[in-house]
Structures are given as C-alpha cells and as structure tokens.
Amino acid sequence: MSFSDLGLSPETLRAVEDSGYTVPTPIQEQAIPWVLMGRDVLGIAQTGTGKTASFTLPMIDVLASGRAKARMPRSLILAPTRELANQVAENFTKYGKFQKLNMALLIGGESFVEQNKVLERGVDVLIATPGRLMDMFDRGKILLRDVKILVIDEADRMLDMGFIPDVERIVGLLPPLRQTLFFSATMDKNIRKLADAFLHNPKEVKVDPGTSAAETVTQRMVVVDATEKRDALRHVIRMEDVRNAFIFCNRKRDVGMLYKSLTKHGLDVAQLHGDMPQNERTATLARFKAGEVRLMVCSDVAARGIDIADVSHVFNFDVPIHSEDYVHRIGRTGRAGREGRAYTIATPDDARYVAAIEKLVGKEIPRIVLEGLDSRELPAGDSEGERGGDRGGRDRRPGARTRGRGRDRGGRSSQAAPPVETTVEVATEVTPAEEQPMQVAAQVPDSPAVEPAEAPVDAAAEQVQAPVAEAARAPRERDRDRGRERSNDRDRGGDKRRERNAGPERNAGSDRNTAPDRNAGSDRNVDRPSDRQRRGRRFDPAWTDVDEMRHGDNVLAFGDHAPAFLFAPTTGTEARAAEEAARAS
Template sequence: MTFSDLGLSDAVVSAVTDAGYTTPTPIQEQAIPHVLMGRDILGCAQTGTGKTASFTLPMIDILAAGRAKARMPRSLILCPTRELAAQVADNFVKYGKNNQLSMALLIGGVAFSEQEQKLDRGVDVLIATPGRLLDHFERGRILLTDVKVLVIDEADRMLDMGFIPDVERIVSLLPRIRQTLFFSATISKEIRKLADAFLINPKEITVAAASSAAETVKQWRAKVAPKDKRAALRSLIDSEKPTNAIIFCNRKRDVGVVHRSLKRHGYNAVELHGDMSQPDRMKTLQRFKDGDADLLCASDVAARGLDIAGLSHVFNFDVPTHAEDYVHRIGRTGRAGREGRAFTLTTSEEAKYLQAIIKLIGKDIPVCEIPGLTAADGGDAAQEEERGEEKRERGGRRKSRSRGGRDGRSDDTPKADNVTDFPAKEARPSKRRRNRDEDADLEPVVGLGDHVPAFLLRK
C-alpha cells in the first residue's frame, strides 16, 4: 500500500515522497482514512511508529479548504513538551509545503510578542504546550471557538507531567462539535477515562501491544556499583563506538555531572534538560541533529517524540523510576525499521525499578559484561577525582547558602586554634543571661504564650 491509496491529495503525497517516504506505517495506514472521514480517533502505538504523520497528513487535506480568522485558529495540537511541539511544527512545514496553510507555535521560552503577531494574522494550525496556550488565552489574545480539529499528542506523558487539569480546561473552551484525535504510546485506566470524556464514538486503533518495546531495539543491562557508573558508561561508549547516542539521567543535576565528566575525558557531548532556556535547548538539540556533537546527555525531556535520524544507541545512566519511561527512552533508537541498541546501568538500589520494567515489557533484559570493569573494581583514579570535585562543588554551594552569619565568615574559613566553640562558652554565661536566669521565678506575663521577652522580666 502507498500513501496515495489512503485517500490523501496529490499535493500531500508529493510532499511525503519528497521527504523520502513511500510506504505508510501500520498506524498511518489504519488512522489516516478514518481521520479523513471525520471520525474521532483513539490511537495507541509504540514510540517511533509514525504517530505524528498519522494526524498531520490528513489534517493538511482537511484544512486545505477554508481560511483562518484573526486570533481564531482552525485546529489545535497539544503537546507535553516544547521539543515535541517544535518537532510537530517541523512536520507541518515539511508535509505542507505544497499547501498554503499558516501555522503558529506557542511554547515557553519565546517572546509573547512574536507569537501574538502570528495569532493576529490568523492561523490554520496552532501547535502549543498547555501552559503557554492558557497564558495567551488569559491575556485575551486568542479565541478557541472556531477549532474544528483537536489533537492531543502523547496523552500519557501529559498525565505523567500533571498537565491533565490544564488540558481539561482547554477542552472546555472548545466547541462541543469538533473532531478529536487522541494519541498515546500507552493506554492505562486513567488514559482511557480521559479518552471517554473527550471523544465521541472513537475508532480505536492499536498497532502494538501496550507499553511494548520495539523489536528493532536490542537491549542489555549491566549491574555496577554506584561509584563506578561513569567509568562503566565510558567503557560502553568506547566499546560500542556509537554513531550518535542519547544518555538518559533521572535528575537534571546528574545530567550536568555526566556531561562534565564526559567533556573532561575528551568526548564530544552536549546536555539537554528542563532548566535550560528555550533558545539554548533548541540550539543544543539542533547541534546534536546536525552531527556537531556525538553524545547528548539528557533528562526525560528528550524521551518523548523526538526523532533523531539514525540514532544508533541509547544509554540509561539511571534506571527510570517509571517503567513506561524506559519504553520511551529506548524508543529514540530503532526507529522506522532501523536497528538500535540500548544499554541500562543498574545498581542494587534500582532493582525494584528494573523489575517493574521487566514486568511491563514482558521479558527479561539480557545481562552484559562491561569491558575493563568488573563488579569488584573500585573505580579508577579519574573516577575518584570526579567524585571529589562534585563533593567540593556541592559542599561549597551548601556552605555559601547556610553561612550568612553576621561576621560574614563562611564554613571553610580557617578557625584560630585558641577560639573556643559555643558549648565551651556556656560554662561562663553572660551578665544578661545570669540576670535572666535569676528572674526565672517571676510570674509569667499572661497572653504571650511560653516565650516572654527579656525586657519584660527586668527588675
């Protein structure tokens, strides 16, 4: 089957062919005809199967006729992260090049004025994260009463990130008569409950087992001591020689630690996490896509929806605390039929998270040996140096925050040998302290609680 067999217009088929695609994926093959018919869709497919194109392609044909009014978009696509929203926008630019459709991208980290100018001119396609969309609505810069098509992408990630109340509010602002396309990589009870609230007689499409990992991704795990993780990661990178790879960490702080460690050892690495400004995040991601960097150290902000062409490896520096995130992380590789490789470093403390992942994907993950590193290794000298540097950095930050005393001395200021600590001073209480102790038998002042100011107790 080809894209022309799905009922798409010649203009869209031509754009898809120019992009290098000739055969639709299973989710595209099943979803596109029903979207063109105007039905609501509940789509579930594992990451990397082409869900984005399954709604962008038919939407271009649906919106080809008509014209948008100022501040009244004709369609709305909600995405959980800025990166995913930007990628959806790129898809519309690529597939809609033969159509005269206007588009606006509403995400945080970008000036309101630029986005408002596009809204004032009128847009056919509005792609937004929930928070920034509500910001524009509360400013009175947008109306949602003319939306004909609503797409909720990566709905399970919306749920994980706590965006569902915002999504419910946005849906309440839309016309009741509309077409709703609801896509998710996993279908839990909570997701199905939301789908029942948002959709009307939907066509349910499932092309893969819920929460399953792509068969094109070869998976391994290695048990290491926490102190050996960075050494183990470097050993895996050296032995695997990835073309490009994403290294996932659970915490934003650890993203920086791993990134600095790799840079110190001469690796061409960049970092991506939620504390970075939006321009820096987009610049970093573009550098990685363009091949200017081989390794991307990232938090789960990069685990959903990002399509990195030909990504060869994924390394889980930490076992994700939510089992579903494992599926999305390793789904960054092995996309569009290509083969990918995923490695997870595990510690004894992370055993419960590993068992949850094994239960979710329905099979065990083979154990691999890390070249040059055994369970008995105590870490190399460089590793010890890294830990020392990180301790000093964290200690310095804590000390500067905790010691703001009147004399301005920080915790690491040397103390003279003849200076006595506070407990020794208690042996010789001051005159004010002695007077307060002598007056302790006075009757308490009613109405001031247990503490009585010293000046009220003076003779």
C-alpha cells in the same frame, strides 16, 4: 497498502512522496481513514511509529477548504514540550507545502510580540504548549470558539508534567461540537479517564509497544553498585564505537550532574533539559544533529520530539520506572533496518523495574561484566514490586528499637531496672499506704508517735540517709531511680494525695460557691452580694422608694433605679396598688 489507499488528496500524496515515504506505518494505516471521516480517535502508539503523521496528513486535507479569522484558529494541537511542538510544526511544513495553510507555533522562550502578529493574520493550525497558550488567552490575544479539530499529543507526558489541569481548562473553552484526536504512548486508568472525558464515541487504534525496535537493537545490561554507575557508563562508552548516542536519566537534576561528570572526564557531551532557554536548546539540538556533539544527556520528557534517523547507541544511565519508556528509549536507535545497540546501567535496587521491562519485551536482557568493576546480581522478584514490598515485612534486627511506651529513651540502659523494682517492692511491704502519716511523724526524734511502730521508724531512718547515698550514685542511675520511685509513689500514694488535696470537710454554706437551701420565695442571689452587684435584683412592685430598693450592703443594684414604665407591666390590682402607693408617698 499504500498512502494512496487511505483517501488522501493528490497534493498531500505528492508531499509524502517527496519526503521519501511509500508505505504507511500501522498507526497511520489505522488512524488516517477515521480522521478523514471526522470521527474522534484514541491512538495508543509511541514516538517513532509515525504517530505524528497519522494526524497531520488528514488534518491538512480537512483544513484545505476554508479560511481562518484573526485570532481564531481553526484547529489546535497541544504538545507537552517545545521540542515535540517543533516536530509537529515541521511535519505540517513538510506535508502541507502544496496547500495554502497558515500555521502558528506558541511555545515558551519565544517573543510574545512575534507570536501575536502571526495570530492577528489568522491561522488554520495552532500548535502550542499548554502554558504558553493559557498566557496568550489570559492576555486576550486569542479566541478558541472557532476550533473544529483538537489534538492532544503525548497525553501520558502531559499527565506526568502536571499539565492536565491546564488541558481541562483549555478544553472547556472550546466549542462542544468538534473532532478530538487523543494520542498517548501508554494507556493506564488515569489516561483512560481523561480520554473518556474528552472524547465522544472514539475509534481506538493501537500499536503493540513491545515490537518497537526489538529486532534490530542489541540490548545489554550492566549491574553494579549505585556508587559505580558513572564508572560503568564511561567504561561502556570507551569500549564501544559510539558515533552518536542518547544518555537517558530519570530526573532533570541527574542530567546536569552527569553532564558535568562526563565533561570533567574529557567526553564530548551536551545536555538537554527543560530549564534551558529556548535558543540554547535549539542550538544544542542543531549541534547534535550536525554531528558536532557525540553524546546527548537528556531526560525522557526533553527527548520527546527529537527525531534523528541514524543514532548508533542508547545508554540508560537510570533504569526507567515505566517499562514502556524503555522501549521508547531504545527505539531511537536501530531505525529503518539499521543496527543499534542499547546499554542499561542497573543496580540491585532496580530489580522490580528490570523484571517489568523483561516481561514487556518478552526476553531476558543479557548481562555483561566490566573489567575492573564488581558485578552484582539482581535479587529475584516479579514486576509487581520487589523494592517496595520489603519495607513493611522485613525482619527486625536483634536489639532494634521499637516504637511505643516501652522503648528506651536517651540511651539509658535497662539492666539496672530489676534491682530498683525489688527495692520498691520491699518499701511497699514495709510502708503501706495506710501508715504513711506515721512515717512523716517518725522523722521527728522526740515524737511519741514513733514508739508504737518500730518498722516505720526504720523506714524513716532510711529516708533520712537516702539523700547521702543518692548523692554518691551516678547521676544517670540516680535520675532513673528517682523516676521509678515517683511512678511508685503515684501508685501507692494516690489516696494520701487525694486526702491532702480534699481539704476540710465542707458544711452547708461553708463554700462561697455552694448554693444555700432555697425556700419557696427566696431569691436565688440572696447570699451572693457580688452577683447582686453585677446582675441586680428582680423588681418587686411593692418597693416604693429607692432607699428601700438598696441591698443590705448599701449597693444599688443594676436596674433598680430605673423608671417604672421601663419594667414589664404587671396585671390586675397589683399594678394599680403600686401606683397608688407611689403617689401617696
């Protein structure tokens, strides 16, 4: 099948021919017809498979007719990184050169003023990263209600970078009647959930990731200790004829550290990460493409969108966590039938990820041994998880501490515990809880209560001598024994303490808080003057004078001196009798 069989316009076909392409890739062959038909498309393909052209080519033809309004783009393409957004913009420039389309690129590191000027002229295609697009929208510089086509590129990377909340907000600002094209290199349950939320009855197209660059790339692996990874990388770089190479790290922090290490050892290297200013990133990429720099240290996210046809080597300084990323990395070399070489530096802790990668590519990656470095073996394990599985079921070392009440504290030895327990048992037998009061009396030599009981006298003598012997012992042992004795005292002396704390036996009315016996007509506060002073007494209509309303302690209770009309009215003859008695007085 050729591009002319896909239904593209003559202008677009001429631009494709000028670019040197004659046969579409599998993803282009499957996706382009559905995009031209106006269907939503769910595309699963990695970078390097022609995925970008699979939506740029049909979009150029769809947008060829029509005119854009100021600040109201007709189509929107979201990309996770500035490099990928730049690559998409280059595709539109290359394939749309025979069509009159206006394009704008909204990425970080560029001037807001210049970007705003482009938007004011009206754009047919708006290519943006989520962060910069939301900045422009919040400033009131852009309206999204006229977007007819939405493209979400590299959705898996957007999820990894935390852009999904911004993407969801952006999608909520778009008109519901639109065409959505959703592309991702991987398809897990989270990506599937997003696709279901954004797409309507999509046509799914998929390219097998296991076949990318597997035929033309020679793969090798070095297994060393984690402390020897840098030595192994330098050794491999020096023994290979490296024309230009990507060196991949899993984390942005490791990119900077490895860059400094390689620079220190005299290697021609550059770095690429998200914290670099845009002008510096652009200059670094230009130097690498021009051959001024041989080695480029970068992460997976920063490398997205870098399209260089002839790369001789790929070095994986870190084993990728996702097996699909491994295929994506090594796919940057060996393109267009050229030979490529890929080396991976692994450690024994990477066994889980290596197993998943080998399962995906369908073969074992050959191991090599480097001279002067100790080679290691990867432990046997499957791709489901060897590293994390040992944490919960590992054997406990002999003598290892366990969590709980029985563990030793502060490094104290437990060897002296049996003698202490024996001593406590003897003391318990000689001085039971019922005889404890006699032990206290036995401490006085002249007390007559000592004579009837000889055993308690001996126990008391031991208690008198105990402080001297205790002072002679080691402080740590003495503290430990005291703690055990206090624990035993709590066990056998509980009754005594309860008896001591109980106090004298309380009779009726002895406690100020004990309620007295209540008769049928008694006042609830009759024996509590403090409460009378605080709350006052219930009004009695028979009272006719303020002095009579005073309590026994000569305190006028709250409310007793209030006028009669403020009290609740009483019914019947009692109220009238109270009024007549008040007048007579």
